[in-house]
Amino acid sequence: MSGNFKTEQLRSVALVGHGASGKTSLAEALLHACGVISAKGRVDKGNTVCDYDAQEKEAGHSLNSAIVNFDYEDTRIHLIDSPGYPDFAGQAIAALAGVDTVLVTVNAQTGIELMTERMMRHAAERKLCRMIVINKIDAENLDLPGLVNDIRERFGKQCMLLDLPAHGGADVVEVLEHVTGDADFASVAAAHQALIDQIVEEDEDLLARYLEEGAEPGLADLHAPFEKALREGHLIPILFVSAKTGAGIKELLHVLATLAPNPAEGNPPPFYKGEPGAGSVAFQAEPDAAKHVLAHVFKVVADPYMGKLGIFRVHQGTLKKDMQLFVGDGKRPFKVAHLYLVQGKDLVEVEQLLPGDIGAVAKVEEIDFDCVLHDSHDEDHIHLVPLEFPKPMAGLAVETKKKGDEQRLFDILGKLAMEDPTFVVERHPTSNETVIRGLGEIHLKAKLEKMASQYKLEVDTKPPRIPYRETITGSAEGIHRHKKQSGGAGQFGEVHLRIEPKERGEGFEFVDAVKGGVIPGVFMAAVEKGIRQGLEGGVVAGYAVDDLKVTVFDGKTHAVDGKEVAFVVAGRKAVIEAIRAAKPIVLEPIVQIEITVPENAIGDLTGDLASRRGHITGTDAKGNSMAAISGEVPLAELNDYQSRLKSLTGGKGSYTIEFARYAAVPPTIQQQLASKFQLPWTTWPT
Ligand SMILES: Nc1nc2c(ncn2[C@@H]2O[C@H](COP(=O)(O)OP(=O)(O)OP(=O)(O)O)[C@@H](O)[C@H]2O)c(=O)[nH]1
Ligand SMILES: [Mg+2]
Numbered sequence: 001m002s003g004n005f006k007t008e009q010l011r012s013v014a015l016v017g018h019g020a021s022g023k024t025s026l027a028e029a030l031l032h033a034c035g036v037i038s039a040k041g042r043v044d045k046g047n048t049v050c051d052y053d054a055q056e057k058e059a060g061h062s063l064n065s066a067i068v069n070f071d072y073e074d075t076r077i078h079l080i081d082s083p084g085y086p087d088f089a090g091q092a093i094a095a096l097a098g099v100d101t102v103l104v105t106v107n108a109q110t111g112i113e114l115m116t117e118r119m120m121r122h123a124a125e126r127k128l129c130r131m132i133v134i135n136k137i138d139a140e141n142l143d144l145p146g147l148v149n150d151i152r153e154r155f156g157k158q159c160m161l162l163d164l165p166a167h168g169g170a171d172v173v174e175v176l177e178h179v180t181g182d183a184d185f186a187s188v189a190a191a192h193q194a195l196i197d198q199i200v201e202e203d204e205d206l207l208a209r210y211l212e213e214g215a216e217p218g219l220a221d222l223h224a225p226f227e228k229a230l231r232e233g234h235l236i237p238i239l240f241v242s243a244k245t246g247a248g249i250k251e252l253l254h255v256l257a258t259l260a261p262n263p264a265e266g267n268p269p270p271f272y273k274g275e276p277g278a279g280s281v282a283f284q285a286e287p288d289a290a291k292h293v294l295a296h297v298f299k300v301v302a303d304p305y306m307g308k309l310g311i312f313r314v315h316q317g318t319l320k321k322d323m324q325l326f327v328g329d330g331k332r333p334f335k336v337a338h339l340y341l342v343q344g345k346d347l348v349e350v351e352q353l354l355p356g357d358i359g360a361v362a363k364v365e366e367i368d369f370d371c372v373l374h375d376s377h378d379e380d381h382i383h384l385v386p387l388e389f390p391k392p393m394a395g396l397a398v399e400t401k402k403k404g405d406e407q408r409l410f411d412i413l414g415k416l417a418m419e420d421p422t423f424v425v426e427r428h429p430t431s432n433e434t435v436i437r438g439l440g441e442i443h444l445k446a447k448l449e450k451m452a453s454q455y456k457l458e459v460d461t462k463p464p465r466i467p468y469r470e471t472i473t474g475s476a477e478g479i480h481r482h483k484k485q486s487g488g489a490g491q492f493g494e495v496h497l498r499i500e501p502k503e504r505g506e507g508f509e510f511v512d513a514v515k516g517g518v519i520p521g522v523f524m525a526a527v528e529k530g531i532r533q534g535l536e537g538g539v540v541a542g543y544a545v546d547d548l549k550v551t552v553f554d555g556k557t558h559a560v561d562g563k564e565v566a567f568v569v570a571g572r573k574a575v576i577e578a579i580r581a582a583k584p585i586v587l588e589p590i591v592q593i594e595i596t597v598p599e600n601a602i603g604d605l606t607g608d609l610a611s612r613r614g615h616i617t618g619t620d621a622k623g624n625s626m627a628a629i630s631g632e633v634p635l636a637e638l639n640d641y642q643s644r645l646k647s648l649t650g651g652k653g654s655y656t657i658e659f660a661r662y663a664a665v666p667p668t669i670q671q672q673l674a675s676k677f678q679l680p681w682t683t684w685p686t
Contacts, residue, residue, distance in 0.1 A: 005076045007287050008262045010356030012078045012313065014095040016123070017105035018113035019084035022135040024050045024062055025243035026105065027081040033249045034070035034077075036343075049344035050081040055449060063446055064419075065091040065299060067311060067342040067358055073257040078358040084115050086594065086656040087443035090422030093122055093387050094369070097298040098313040098358055100266030101256070102128045108136040108240075111147050112154055114594060114628055120155055125388065127267040129230040129260065131237045132159060133252065137169040138242040145185045148238060155236065160198060161191040162237035163251050172240050172248040174255075177219065198235055202228040223258075227265045263287035263356035269296070269315060270385040283382055285315035287355035293317035293325065293375040296384050300369045302415040303362070304454065310367035311342060311360045317375065319353045325373045327366040329380045334364050369421055391659035392422050392437040393591050393635060396444050397464040399434070405457065409434070412455045416447055423447060428465060435464040440656045441642040463639040468543040468673065469587045469662060470579075475500045478578030481556070482570040493566030495519070495527055495574040496554035499582055502547045504662060508535060511551040519555035523567040527552055530571025539579045541586050541673035548582075550575060576679065586670045589635045591657040599627045601649045608648060612637035613666075626652075632660055 015023040024043050027050045032040045041047035046057030050066035062083035069078045080099060082092035092115075096102065102123040106116055123130050132151060137144065144165060151159050163172040164183035173181040175191040182188075196216060200207045202225035206217055229235035239255065241248035264287050271294075274280030285294050294316040301309040319325075324333035340347040340360040353359040361367070372382050400409050413425040413436065423443070426435045438444045451457045481494040502509065510528050519527060531552075535545040555570075593614070597605055599621065606616055606629070614633030621627050638657065645653040665673070 007355045009075045011075055011256050011260045012099040013101045014080045014099040015103050016082050016092050016119040017084055018115040021105040021107040022243045023081050023105050024048050029243040029249050031070055034072050036070045052345040065095045072253045075257040077256050087440040090420050094298050096126050101260040102130050103133050106134045108134050108142050109139050134240050137165050137240045138245045158234050159236045159238055160195055162239050165240045172251050174251050199225045227261055231267050271382055273382050289318045289354050291317045293319050295373040297371045300418050307363040309360050309362050314353050314355050314357045316355055321351050328371045389421050392424055393657045393659050394440050395435045395437045395464040396461045397433045397435050398459045398461050401458045466636045470538050470540050470543050470545040470584055471547045472501050472582035472584050474583040476578045476581035478574040480570045480574035482566045490561035491563045491566040492558035492561035493570040494556035495570040497552045497574050499578045500549045502549055504547055506547055509549040513551050513553045526564040526567035527571035530568035531575045534572040534575040539576055540584045542677040585664045587662040588665045590632050590660045590663050591635050592660040593631050593633050593657050595629045595655040597649050597653040599625050604648050
C-alpha cells in the first residue's frame with residue numbers, strides 16, 4: 001500500500017540545479033523534518049540517504065539520481081535528488097519524467113550557474129511546474145535581493161517571492177498566507193500583494209470580484225488559480241532555505257503539501273500512441289486508480305544484489321503485487337513478484353502503488369530505460385515523448401588489460417549504458433576499437449572507476465578515432481561495366497548512375513529510374529547493395545559517405561552471364577567513380593563547448609581555443625570570480641583538453657561538450673587524412 005494515501009495526496013518532486021547548490025543536503029533536511037531519519041547526515045561525511053553509493057561518498061557529490069519519500073500534512077511526497085555536475089546531467093534530465101514539480105536549487109553564495117539555466121530550460125520544455133529554491137541562506141556576505149533581481153531578469157517576472165528570509169536568515173516568513181511580518185529585505189505586504197495580483201489573473205470571475213469588491217479571495221479560492229498559474233508557467237515561486245540550519249524547511253514542506261500540484265493538477269505527461277513517423281496520436285493518461293495500469297520507467301539500475309531494477313512513475317491505474325504486466329509491446333507478461341518503494345539504497349516492499357507514486361520492480365530483464373509498463377494490450381504502442389538528452393561526444397577507446405576479458409568488458413559496458421542515457425558504447429569494426437562516449441572526461445572517468453571498483457575490471461584507454469564523414473559538393477555520373485569471362489561461367493553487369501548532394505543530415509536516397517528493364521528488377525537490389533558498400537567504405541579518406549542522392553538511370557545485363565555479384569561490383573565501382581568526380585569533402589564533428597573558469601584565465605583560454613580552430617560565442621561573468629565561456633570547436637582538437645584546462649586554470653576549470661553539427665575540414669587536414677587512405681581496388685573481385 002502506499003500508506004492510506006489517495007492519488008490526490010501524492011506529490012512528486014525533482015531536486016535539480018547546479019553542483020554543490022545543496023540538493024542532497026536539502027533532501028536530508030526534508031527527510032529529517034518528516035521524521036524519516038533521526039539525524040541529518042552530511043555529504044562530506046558520506047552518511048546521507050541520497051549519496052549512498054561508495055563512489056559518491058568518495059567524490060563528495062552526487063553521481064546518480066536517488067529516490068526517497070516522506071509524509072507531511074496528509075500528503076506523501078516522492079522526491080528525486082539529482083546530480084548537479086553537467087557531466088551527470090543525464091540522470092537529472094531523466095528524473096523530469098518522474099515528477100509533476102521541479103525544484104531548481106540555487107546556491108545563495110554563487111547565484112545562477114550553468115545547470116540552473118539548463119535545468120530551468122529542460123523543465124520548461126516538459127511543461128513541468130517549477131519552483132526556485134535558494135539554499136544556504138545561513139551563509140555570510142550574501143546579496144539575496146541582488147540574487148532575486150538576477151533570477152527575475154534571467155527567468156522572467158513570473159519568478160515571484162513565496163517567502164522571505166527573516167531574522168538574518170534564521171527563518172523565513174511565508175507571504176501567501178501572511179500579509180505582515182518582519183523580513184530581512186523587501187516588504188511582506190508588497191510581496192503578498194504582488195503574488196495575489198498574479199494569481200487572480202488566472203481566473204476571470206475571481207478577478208472581476210476582486211476588482212469590484214476589493215476584498216481579497218480566501219486561500220481556498222486561490223488554490224485552483226495558483227495551480228493553473230504554475231501549470232502555465234505564469235508563476236515560478238521563489239523560496240528560501242538553509243539545508244544546514246533548517247530555516248525554511250517546514251515552509252517548503254507546507255508549500256509542497258498544499259501548493260505543489262497533485263497528479264491531476266500538473267500538466268499531463270506527453271504520451272502518444274503509435275510509432276514515430278507512422279501516424280501517432282497524443283495519448284492522455286488519467287491519474288485514476290480504477291483504470292488500466294500505465295507506468296513509465298525513468299531509471300534503470302544494475303544492482304549488484306537485486307539485479308536489474310526498473311524504477312517507474314505510475315501514471316494511471318493501480319499497480320499491485322502479483323499482477324501481470326507487459327513491457328512495451330511485448331507479448332509475454334511478467335509477474336510482479338515484489339513491488340517496492342525506493343528509499344535511497346533501500347527497497348521497501350509494498351502491496352500496491354497508485355497514480356502519482358514512484359516505485360520499483362526487480363529482476364525483469366525486458367525492462368529498459370524509457371519503457372512503458374501496462375496490464376492490457378489496449379495499452380500497447382504507448383510511449384512518452386522522449387526527453388532531450390545532450391548527445392554524448394567525449395570519447396575514449398577502451399581495451400581490457402587482460403586477454404580473454406573482452407566478453408566481460410562488453411557485458412559490463414552494456415550494464416553501464418543501460419543505466420545512463422548519456423553513456424553509449426560504440427564498436428568500430430574498421431578500426432577494431434570499442435569506444436565509450438559520455439558528456440565529458442569526468443563522466444567517463446566515473447564509469448572507468450565504477451568498472452574498476454564494482455566490477456573489478458581494469459582497462460587501458462586511448463583517444464578514439466574521430467568519427468569523420470565524407471560527402472559530395474557537386475553532381476556527377478558514374479558508369480561501370482563488370483565483365484569476367486576467364487574460365488567457367490561468366491559474370492556481366494553494367495550500371496549507369498548519377499549522384500547529387502543532399503542537405504546535411506538528410507542521409508542517403510536511392511532512386512531506381514531504369515527504363516525498359518535494362519537492369520532486371522532482381523538485380524536492382526544487388527546494385528543498391530553495391531552502392532551502399534561503396535558509400536560505407538569511403539572514397540577520399542575511408543569514412544562513410546553520406547547526404548547524397550543516387551539515381552540509377554541505365555545499365556545492361558546479359559542473358560547468361562548477368563549475375564548478382566556482377567551488379568554488386570558494378571554498383572560499387574560506378575558510385576565510387578561518380579563520387580570522385582563530384583568534388584568530395586571530408587566532414588568533421590563540431591561540438592558546442594561550455595567551459596567554467598576563473599575570470600583571470602579567460603584570456604589564456606580563448607587563445608588556446610583559437611589555436612584549436614575553435615571560436616567563442618559567449619562569455620558570461622558568474623559574479624563569484626568565475627566565468628562561463630561558450631563556443632564551438634572541432635572534436636578532433638579536444639583530445640588532451642581536460643589536462644590543458646587543468647594547467648591553464650590551476651585545476652579550477654571544467655567543461656562539457658555536446659554535438660553541434662558536421663562541418664568541412666580545412667583542405668590541409670583533408671589532404672592529411674586522404675594521404676593515409678587508399679581505395680582497396682586490389683582486394684576487390686574484378
Ligand atoms: N552553509 C551551508 N552549506 C550548505 C547548505 N546546504 C549544503 N551545504 C554544503 O554545500 C556543499 C554541497 O552540498 P550538496 O548537498 O552535496 O550539494 P548538491 O547540490 O547535492 O551537489 P551535487 O550532488 O554535486 O549536485 C556541501 O559541503 C554541503 O555541506 C546550507 O544550507 N548552508
Ligand atoms: Mg547531490
